[in-house]
Amino acid sequence: MLPEVVIIGRPNVGKSTLFNRLVGKKLALVDDQPGVTRDRRFGEADLLGLKFTIVDTAGWEDDDPHSLPGRMRKQTEAALEGATLALFVFDSRAGLTPLDEEIARWLRGADVPVVVVANKAEGKAGDSGIFDAYSLGLGDPVALSAEHGEGVADLFEVLLPHLEPLQPEEAPALDEGEDRPLGPLQLAIVGRPNAGKSTLINRLLQEDRLLTGPEAGITRDSIAVDWQWQDPKSGETMPIKLIDTAGMRKRARVTEKLERMAVADAKHAVDFAEVVVLLLDATQGLEHQDLKIASHVIEEGRALMVAINKWDIAEDPSGLFNGIRAALDEGLAQARGIPLIAVSARTGKGTDAMLSAAHELRDIWNRRVPTAALNRWFDDALAQNPPPAPGGKRIKLRYITQVRTRPPGFVLFGTRLDQLPESYRRYLVNGLRRELGFGSVPVRLTLRSPKNPYHTKE
Numbered sequence: 274m275l276p277e278v279v280i281i282g283r284p285n286v287g288k289s290t291l292f293n294r295l296v297g298k299k300l301a302l303v304d305d306q307p308g309v310t311r312d313r314r315f316g317e318a319d320l321l322g323l324k325f326t327i328v329d330t331a332g333w334e335d336d337d338p339h340s341l342p343g344r345m346r347k348q349t350e351a352a353l354e355g356a357t358l359a360l361f362v363f364d365s366r367a368g369l370t371p372l373d374e375e376i377a378r379w380l381r382g383a384d385v386p387v388v389v390v391a392n393k394a395e396g397k398a399g400d401s402g403i404f405d406a407y408s409l410g411l412g413d414p415v416a417l418s419a420e421h422g423e424g425v426a427d428l429f430e431v432l433l434p435h436l437e438p439l440q441p442e443e444a445p446a447l448d449e450g451e452d453r454p455l456g457p458l459q460l461a462i463v464g465r466p467n468a469g470k471s472t473l474i475n476r477l478l479q480e481d482r483l484l485t486g487p488e489a490g491i492t493r494d495s496i497a498v499d500w501q502w503q504d505p506k507s508g509e510t511m512p513i514k515l516i517d518t519a520g521m522r523k524r525a526r527v528t529e530k531l532e533r534m535a536v537a538d539a540k541h542a543v544d545f546a547e548v549v550v551l552l553l554d555a556t557q558g559l560e561h562q563d564l565k566i567a568s569h570v571i572e573e574g575r576a577l578m579v580a581i582n583k584w585d586i587a588e589d590p591s592g593l594f595n596g597i598r599a600a601l602d603e604g605l606a607q608a609r610g611i612p613l614i615a616v617s618a619r620t621g622k623g624t625d626a627m628l629s630a631a632h633e634l635r636d637i638w639n640r641r642v643p644t645a646a647l648n649r650w651f652d653d654a655l656a657q658n659p660p661p662a663p664g665g666k667r668i669k670l671r672y673i674t675q676v677r678t679r680p681p682g683f684v685l686f687g688t689r690l691d692q693l694p695e696s697y698r699r700y701l702v703n704g705l706r707r708e709l710g711f712g713s714v715p716v717r718l719t720l721r722s723p724k725n726p727y728h729t730k731e
């Protein structure tokens with residue numbers, strides 16, 4: 274169940290406009306119901322990733338003005354029941370009216386938190402009305418223009434502490450030792466021709482067959498093979514969906530040149546996989562094309578790891594390993610520290626470690642940082658290295674929030690963000706990775722200024 278936010282205010286202050294603004298295109302009205310609820314509209318709001326049910330208490334607009342306060346009061350009380358928070362909207366151009374003050378009195382007595390919204394605040398015409406609202410005793414007003422979308426990010430900041438703890442977990446963060454509530458690991462193995470992909474896949478499936486009996490537990494559909502892997506460390510059985518890119522290619526009858534085929538496979542793989550293993554050949558080392566495949570996987574936001582195959586015939590294994598490690602870190606500066614593992618599809622060495630690392634990587638890819646930890650990190654990061662002040666005016670970074678997982682995505686609010694140097698943004702992204710445990714998993718950081726955040730909405 275989503276948290277519920279109720280919009281309250283006298284007629285014509287812009288309640289419905291705010292409702293529509295918060296619901297956006299996905300206007301979802303519930304059926305008309307008899308009785309009191311007929312006067313309420315319900316919608317699903319998504320405010321920069323913050324999800325809630327929004328309730329508009331319209332419906333008395335045409336009432337006889339004399340009976341209006343009494344009816345509104347009844348409606349308001351009914352609407353507040355079970356609500357997480359109320360938005361008390363007034364018209365900042367018109368200023369506070371006696372009816373506004375009366376509604377404010379009811380709300381002060383309600384046991385639901387109230388946020389005062391000074392609507393129609395575009396331009397300067399609303400300034401004095403905004404100022405008046407401080408006298409209501411309901412906290413600082415949020416100035417916005419529901420019609421133009423201004424100030425919506427400020428509303429977001431005010432709502433966040435109330436609604437964030439009640440957000441549905443789209444991809445729950447895992448604590449140490451907790452069960453994985455996720456589906457089968459969707460894993461793809463990509464690499465240049467002859468790296469040993471088919472051999473490795475056969476090895477993985479064959480080992481399982483020994484484990485579970487002939488053919489047991491393996492189902493193949495056109496794009497994937499489902500099987501169970503038993504983690505020798507924990508003894509746990511984990512379902513894995515192995516994305517079969519070579520099979521896809523055959524069906525699609527791609528007739529590209531051999532060297533381009535590997536790139537095409539990787540492109541298919543990222544459409545379906547959560548974690549992608551780039552397989553290298555120990556006798557060939559890391560080549561330009563491998564880096565190209567790797568970059569593509571990272572750009573698409575998938576979790577990438579690298580396995581060096583044919584370890585059984587590798588010459589100078591430790592030199593090889595270190596060389597590849599260094600070349601990866603240099604070639605993929607945007608994702609340093611990608612997990613690197615030595616395997617042999619022929620002997621089976623390293624394959625359990627590979628699958629175990631793939632699971633860990635997926636957990637990180639799904640991770641949500643607790644708000645408190647994120648804020649602590651953010652304050653420290655700014656204190657240690659304050660944002661620059663181009664032309665003598667400091668760039669203000671006000672707030673950061675994680676809006677998604679798979680891959681982790683963050684939104685940074687502030688002013689004059691268009692002047693934030695790329696180096697500072699990298700400083701923040703690297704900090705997120707290093708200090709909040711994302712490692713090499715791609716982390717996205719979007720910058721938003723409070724004015725008209727919808728312009729940049731993805």
Ligand code: GDP
Nearest residue numbers: 466467468469470471472582583586617618619
């Ligand atoms: P793919 O094109 O990536 O699917 O590569 P294949 O699985 O067809 O393997 C290419 C060649 O490498 C075959 O001759 C395999 O026998 C060989 N090969 C694959 N894995 C290993 C391994 O771990 N060690 C050794 N020595 N050879 C391997």
